[in-house]
Amino acid sequence: METAQPGQDTLEGRVILITGAAEGVGRAVASACARAGASVVLSEPSETDVGDLYDEIKASGGPEPAILPLSLEHASEADFQGAAAVLGETFGRLDGLAHCAAFAPFLSRIDDYDASEWERVIRINLTAPFMLTQACLPLLRAAPDASVVFTSDRVGRQGLAYWGAFAAAKFGIEGLMQVLAAETRESGSIRVNSLDPGILNTRLRMRLYPGENPRTHPDPATVTGAYLRLLGPAGRGTTGASLDAGKATHR
Numbered sequence: 001m002e003t004a005q006p007g008q009d010t011l012e013g014r015v016i017l018i019t020g021a022a023e024g025v026g027r028a029v030a031s032a033c034a035r036a037g038a039s040v041v042l043s044e045p046s047e048t049d050v051g052d053l054y055d056e057i058k059a060s061g062g063p064e065p066a067i068l069p070l071s072l073e074h075a076s077e078a079d080f081q082g083a084a085a086v087l088g089e090t091f092g093r094l095d096g097l098a099h100c101a102a103f104a105p106f107l108s109r110i111d112d113y114d115a116s117e118w119e120r121v122i123r124i125n126l127t128a129p130f131m132l133t134q135a136c137l138p139l140l141r142a143a144p145d146a147s148v149v150f151t152s153d154r155v156g157r158q159g160l161a162y163w164g165a166f167a168a169a170k171f172g173i174e175g176l177m178q179v180l181a182a183e184t185r186e187s188g189s190i191r192v193n194s195l196d197p198g199i200l201n202t203r204l205r206m207r208l209y210p211g212e213n214p215r216t217h218p219d220p221a222t223v224t225g226a227y228l229r230l231l232g233p234a235g236r237g238t239t240g241a242s243l244d245a246g247k248a249t250h251r
């Protein structure tokens with residue numbers, strides 16, 4: 001990725017859809033995109049989950065945000081297509097798609113991993129991002145410089161004990177990112193990358209490590225710059241890369 005030049009982090013005029021916008025990384029990324037001038041579409045299962053963020057962004061005076069209610073666990077293919085149709089009617093295109101939603105119920109040995117939970121975790125963290133991306137592809141193709149960012153995790157790049165289906169889903173995300181990047185490379189107008197934000201003080205981390213002092217880890221706001229660079233003009237020319245937010249370099 002290029003080193004950001006002055007003005008390269010602006011997202012003015014861009015429409016960016018962010019999943020998991022109520023909490024953690026997604027919330028921080030949505031706020032930062034709005035501050036950088038983007039029209040943000042906040043996606044969560046329930047509209048009320050992002051109501052306060054919607055109000056906050058609206059009050060800040062930038063482009064009006066939008067809310068796209070979507071449950072990544074329960075949405076059908078028709079629901080994803082319907083959501084993309086609404087975006088198409090409202091905006092006509094999509095300049096950025098930041099996949100930040102995540103669900104990890106517990107850490108467990110493979111010996112004990114509950115099979116129905118396995119399917120739920122794969123559905124929310126891998127199948128749903130695929131279905132949403134697929135539904136949005138026509139809108140991304142309608143944008144002159146579109147960027148898809150899949151939020152990754154170190155456990156999806158190197159197997160780590162007890163991370164079970166979540167790790168398997170993140171390995172799948174890396175594969176999906178590479179396949180889609182290869183399929184869109186020729187177009188020159190859609191770039192697709194994955195970004196590992198690193199260990200952060202979020203609800204996901206607290207749920208899995210309840211004994212940990214949350215202040216040990218950085219706040220999600222510390223990684224938004226890496227998302228902005230990938231979503232905006234500074235990310236042009238970067239596709240198919242597995243990046244770390246801390247270093248923002250290829251792994």
Ligand SMILES: NC(=O)c1ccc[n+]([C@@H]2O[C@H](COP(=O)([O-])OP(=O)(O)OC[C@H]3O[C@@H](n4cnc5c(N)ncnc54)[C@H](OP(=O)(O)O)[C@@H]3O)[C@@H](O)[C@H]2O)c1
Nearest residue numbers: 020022023024025072073101102151198199200202203204
């Ligand atoms: N935190 C870390 O230490 C860390 C480290 C490396 C990578 N990451 C990555 O960063 C990403 C974000 O994690 P986070 O720490 O920000 O997690 P988080 O604080 O738990 O936030 C996850 C978000 O995803 C939403 N979500 C969960 N299930 C959903 C569903 N079925 N449909 C739609 N949305 C759903 C949640 O909404 P609700 O509030 O409605 O549940 C929430 O807004 C993940 O991809 C994770 O792998 C995090």
